[in-house]
Amino acid sequence: NAGVMQNPRHLVRRRGQEARLRCSPMKGHSHVYWYRQLPEEGLKFMVYLQKENIIDESGMPKERFSAEFPKEGPSILRIQQVVRGDSAAYFCASSPTEGTQYFGPGTRLLVL
Amino acid sequence: DQQVKQNSPSLSVQEGRISILNCDYTNSMFDYFLWYKKYPAEGPTFLISISSIKDKNEDGRFTVFLNKSAKHLSLHIVPSQPGDSAVYFCAASVRSSNTGKLIFGQGTTLQVKP
Numbered sequence: 001n002a003g004v005m006q007n008p009r010h011l012v013r014r015r016g017q018e019a020r021l022r023c024s025p026m027k028g029h030s031h032v033y034w035y036r037q038l039p040e041e042g043l044k045f046m047v048y049l050q051k052e053n054i055i056d057e058s059g060m061p062k063e064r065f066s067a068e069f070p071k072e073g074p075s076i077l078r079i080q081q082v083v084r085g086d087s088a089a090y091f092c093a094s095s096p097t098e099g100t101q102y103f104g105p106g107t108r109l110l111v112l
Numbered sequence: 113d114q115q116v117k118q119n120s121p122s123l124s125v126q127e128g129r130i131s132i133l134n135c136d137y138t139n140s141m142f143d144y145f146l147w148y149k150k151y152p153a154e155g156p157t158f159l160i161s162i163s164s165i166k167d168k169n170e171d172g173r174f175t176v177f178l179n180k181s182a183k184h185l186s187l188h189i190v191p192s193q194p195g196d197s198a199v200y201f202c203a204a205s206v207r208s209s210n211t212g213k214l215i216f217g218q219g220t221t222l223q224v225k226p
Contacts, residue, residue, distance in 0.1 A: 004155070031212065042116075042201060042216035043156070056211035091155050093214075099207075100146065101214060103155035 004104035025094030135202035
């Protein structure tokens with residue numbers, strides 16, 4: 001049973017470009033969470049999704065950030081017009097219910 | 113407002129000894145607590161959890177203790193091994209709410225010396 005998959009593992013973007021981060025949950029998991037870790041900090045919750053629904057987006061910046069979890073395919077975290085402050089590690093987690101969350105390896109975004 | 117705090121940024125112990133990592137929280141609504149271990153350039157790995165209806169949970173070398181009145185939990189690792197060297201995060205959630213979001217502490221870097 002494969003774990004949570006994230007791609008790409010590393011992503012470099014110039015200021016103003018778009019970043020798309022993908023997350024495939026563990027088999028049988030219908031709950032997906034996105035977290036961001038800035039350097040020297042803990043993980044910060046961004047958004048919680050179930051298939052085709054955003055359940056809690058209280059941690060998402062109001063502008064430029066969006067997330068989706070379509071009926072088919074991976075969950076996508078999209079950052080438009082990236083700025084240097086968006087440089088961070090972005091982690092996806094999944095769970096079968098609202099229980100223990102299992103994390104993917106993360107995507108390290110670097111904005112030049 | 114840091115609702116979950118790990119006040120020790122780092123901890124160093126000798127192989128074979130006990131490692132005790134501490135975590136404090138402020139939100140009395142938290143009813144589920146977890147510990148994760150994280151190696152550099154990897155995602156957090158789940159270690160152990162505890163519900164607020166319990167005060168202790170044990171899994172092999174790992175034991176988590178919860179003191180609700182003090183809003184404090186700790187992770188004990190006995191005996192410590194060099195492979196345990198990593199960053200340890202405690203996390204908390206309100207399972208009874210509509211969201212399963214985890215609130216993380218800042219992490220404690222554990223170094224186990226051979």
